[in-house]
Amino acid sequence: MLSRQAGGLICRNRLVIDVRTCRIIYNHSSTSVKAHAEGNAATSTSSPFQYTLSKEPKTLYDHPELYEMAFSYRDIKKEVSFLRDVYSKHSEGSLLQNVLELGCGPALHSSGLARTPGISRVVALDINDEMLKYAQWRYEQAGGKISLPKPKKGFAPPALSSPLSLVQGDMSTFDLKGKGSFDMIMCWLGTFSHLLENDQASQCFQRVAEHLRPGGLLILELAHPGDLFDGTYIIGDGGKEVWEVPLGETRKLLVEWGAEFDNFDPVTQILHRTVSVNILNGDSVELGMEEVVMQRQYTVQEIKFLAQGNGLQLLELYGETDLGVDLSHEEAYRMIAVLKKPS
Ligand SMILES: C[S@@+](CC[C@H](N)C(=O)[O-])C[C@H]1O[C@@H](n2cnc3c(N)ncnc32)[C@H](O)[C@@H]1O
Incomplete structure (x- = not known):
């Protein structure tokens, strides 16, 4: 490899x-x-x-703490800062206010953004109940304000007075309040590779396009195409x-x-x-x-094709959380695709 x-x-x-x-x-x-x-x-x-x-x-997803330990080599602060940089670069001056994360896991990126001044709403979605409960606990431990209504059955998302809202759902079928208003949708650590079938991948892109505002961005982290x-x-x-x-x-x-x-x-x-x-x-x-x-394993051409078929446009491919590192750069070891819903 x-x-x-x-x-x-x-x-x-x-x-x-x-x-x-x-x-x-x-x-x-x-x-x-x-x-x-x-x-x-x-x-x-x-x-x-x-x-x-x-x-x-x-x-491993049923053991979120173990999952987080296993992947603790990541520099989440740097990744969150990259998200802000990439948004400023590709959003033609509009402010980042509404964010959605797909397959959030412990929601570390969402939590980081929820604490950023100016960001008014961060929705973090995951299919796994245990991950969401853990994300809730992590955010509160770090000083975030979330009050969790007592769930009648299964996971109940936190009160919406908090910027961070946790939602249980599938990234290829989600249908959220505020459709068409998200400035940025992100999907980290190869989570998109969980969608094994073409139909699921296409449905996910369709949902993303529906939920983004015109001009909004999709940030997708996948394996390096190499x-x-x-x-x-x-x-x-x-x-x-x-x-x-x-x-x-x-x-x-x-x-x-x-x-x-x-x-x-x-x-x-x-x-x-x-x-x-x-x-x-x-x-x-x-x-x-x-x-x-x-x-x-998705190819770049497939990502482009999925984008074209669902009203998105591939803008840029980075090889690290650094605007100066493209896919062919010697430091490139992953792929961060930036896609846009045209205005
Ligand atoms: C590799 S982890 C990434 C978690 C987080 N994004 C991170 O960077 O640490 C993938 C996450 O996607 C979730 N997941 C898997 N399939 C999903 C689906 N179809 N819809 C929503 N979430 C899904 C899993 O429960 C897990 O929390």
């Missing part, structure tokens, strides 16, 4: 988690993982989420990447993203990626899970 490292930190393939199968491979104690995590935003304060081994994980075409998925090691997150003096989280025999189907463009996440204490494993992640 093209394993271009950005500042020695990140690989281009740490993207989507869509779990079709998941099994516990170790189950040795009932120690709470969160109790041992240090130096991580997700665990810097006491959490209602207890990732004990007695709770059998179905997907990942698909350099042969890694078919003849290489599937782009295997391994990284660690320290959880105190003796513990660490070990993430293995990809395995040598992962299958990539060149017809459907779906990569079946093996992901394992282990909590290690010294040499012993306290918690381990392994799952198969399905990622539809």
Whole structure:
């Protein structure tokens, strides 16, 4: 694979988690993982989420705190600042006020924008109840004001007096209040690759076009297109990447993203990626899970085609959260597509 490292930190393939199968491979104690995590935003304060081994994980998304720890290598502040920069550059002087995030997970980008002066409304949408509850808790811990009405059934979004509003929904079928008024819609960390079928992808673009105001932007973060075409998925090691997150003096989280025999189907463009996440204490494993992640790899031409068919226009492709880094830049390791709904 093209394993271009950005500042020695990140690989281009740490993207989507869509779990079709998941099994516990170790189950040795009932120690709470969160109790041992240090130096991580997700665990810097006491959490209602207890990732004990007695709770059998179905997907990593059902364990948002573990998910956030695994992906804590990201510089969210820089990404939020890039969002503001990219909006100013491509929005012809209009102010950023209304934002929607699709597949928000812990909603770190949405939370960052919700605290930005001038931004009056941020809606963060996710299909997963656990992620939304965690996003709620994270935002409140960081000083955000959200009051959660008691849900009758399932997740209830926070009161709308807060700039941040959390909504449960599917990114290919959502239908929100304020349709046609969003200045920017964003979708981070390859979340769009969860949409495996053409119809779903097209419906998502259609929903986006309906919800954006004329002149509004869609920001889509996906794998760098080089990942698909350099042969890694078919003849290489599937782009295997391994990284660690320290959880105190003796513990660490070990993430293995990809395995040598992962299958990539060149017809459907779906990569079946093996992901394992282990909590290690010294040499012993306290918690381990392994799952198969399905990622539809989209080409730039497909993104362009989806845009054209749904009233959007591809404006720019960045290779990092930096306006000076395009896809061919040596620091490019991902793709951030900027699309516009014409005025
Ligand atoms: C890779 S995570 C990204 C989370 C977040 N954007 C981030 O940057 O950390 C993908 C998220 O998309 C959500 N998701 C998956 N399929 C979805 C769908 N069809 N509609 C809405 N959310 C979805 C998952 O629950 C998960 O929280």
